[in-house]
Amino acid sequence: MKSLGSIRRSFAPWSDPGAKPYISFENVTKIFGDFTAVDDLSLDIFEKEFFALLGGSGSGKSTLLRMLAGFDEPTRGRILLDGQDLRGIPPYRRPLNMMFQSYALFPHMTVEANVGFGLRQEGVPKAEIEARVAEMLKLVKLEQFAKRKPHQLSGGQRQRVALARSVAKRPKVLLLDEPLGALDKKLREETQFELMDLQQSLGLTFIVVTHDQEEAMTMADRIAILDKGKLMQVATPAEVYEAPASRFVASFIGNVNMFEGKVAARDxxxxxxxxxxxxxxxxxxxxxxxxxxxVSFAVRPEKIRVSSKRPEGAVNALEGEVYDLAYLGDMTVYHVRLDDGQVVKASALNSSRASDDPLTWHDRAWISFAPDAGVVLTR
Structure with a gap:
């Protein structure tokens, strides 16, 4: 059986009918006044999973995280952690920790004092604190910055200090609320892989809230896509991208072309x-x-070929005109306006330095794709 995409690791307890979820949201609803932030949502997350809650503003992702952390209680439904109902348990008694986007470091404390703060509050012996802090700083590669204050660090270094402090108490679950939002693009990409490595090294359950699709696709074992408090799909990154469950999911994740029509015949x-x-x-x-x-037939841009002539033997081929294009170095993106008025986006990998079939603005062009290049959506 062919895989829908590359598999980052073989870890997949959700595919085992006998596996027991570590965290369960059971018919959870959260209402603020006349606004329903989370609407009758059920979701299972497994131990040692790197899980992403992905959605736009107002989708309910941060509300879910806050309810799990204990800052808010569900209006209806319940949340279980390792079989225990969390209702009424205050945040400080829950076996989890939360890392905020702002990092919330103490400016007057050194890096090592920030990392060990939670341990001191719990009365952990001094020798054990020193050992644990040293271990955490080595883990996030900040040993040489132990005596510095937060203002003497870069944004990426402050982010790693906050991360070290969050895991120093060895929580069972780490909650990350937009953890990379304050970093620049290059540093954000580097830190995504560092977080993945750290999660697997520690063997913890990570739950990250993000609005960044690429961030969720890169880091998570599975992604829950939310819209207006409802769960739209839960799947691996490859499944979400290649087999979206609805038009909303297909449009929300990456770029997609939708060919609308009616099923004329089935075979x-x-x-x-x-x-x-x-x-x-x-x-x-x-x-x-x-x-x-x-129905809609959803096809990703990279699955569409653009050429000046109709490809020989092509089953699906439509003619139009190059409406716009962008050369991005590694790829070229074409916007082709079909003769029926629809604009189709196609991307071609620039695998060689020169093209045998160059196309430019206003050229007549053909788009073509295989019958299995996309997915049929009925909702």
């Missing part, structure tokens, strides 16, 4: 879709779409 798993302009598309996997259903 086993395949189908023929007819658009409003009369153009036909043959799809290899129509799922549960029945003849006569109005």
């Amino acid at each position: 086993a798993g395949s189908a023929r879709i007819t658009g409003a302009s009369g153009a036909e598309i043959l799809v290899g996997n129509a799922g549960d779409a029945a003849a006569g259903n109005t």
Whole structure:
């Protein structure tokens, strides 16, 4: 069986019917006044999983995290951690820690004092604190900065201090609320891989809230996509990208082209879709779409080929004009306006320094794609 995408690690307890979730949201609803932030949501997260809550503003992702942390209580439903109902348990008695976007470091304390603060508050012996702080600073590669104050560090270094402080108490779960939002793009990309390595080294359960799709796709074992308090899909990054459950998910994750039409005919798993302009598309996997259903065929830009001539033997080929293009170095992005008016986005990897079929603005062009290049969506 072919995989939908690259697999970062073999860890996949959610696919085992006998596996017990470590954290469970059971029919959780949270209402603030007349606003429903989370709407009857059920979700399971497994021990040692790196899990991402992904959504736009107002989707309910931060509210979920705050309820798990104990800063808010569900209006209805319950949250379980390792089988224990968390209702009524204050934040400081929950076996988890939360790292905020602001880092909240104490400016008058050194790096090592910041990292050991929680341990001192719990009355841990001095020798053990020193050993644990040294261990954490080595883990985040900040041993040489132990005596510095936060204002003497870069943004990325402050982020690592906050992370070391969060895991120094060895919580069972680490909650990260937009942890990389304050970093520049290059540092953010580097830190994503550092977080992944740290999570696996510590063997903790990480739950990250983010609005950044690339961040969630890079770090998480699974992603929960939220919209207006509802759970839209929970899946691995590859499944979310290659097999979105709805038009919303397909549009929210990455770039996508939607070819709208009706299923004109079914033949086993395949189908023929007819658009409003009369153009036909043959799809290899129509799922549960029945003849006569109005559907969307979602195709990612990198699955579409652009050429000056109709490719020989192409099953799905549509003609148009190059409306716009952008050369990005590693790839070229084309916007092709089809003869029926739809603009299609296609991307081509620049695997060689020169092109045998150069296209520019206003050139006539053909787009083509395989029957299995996309997914049929009925909702």
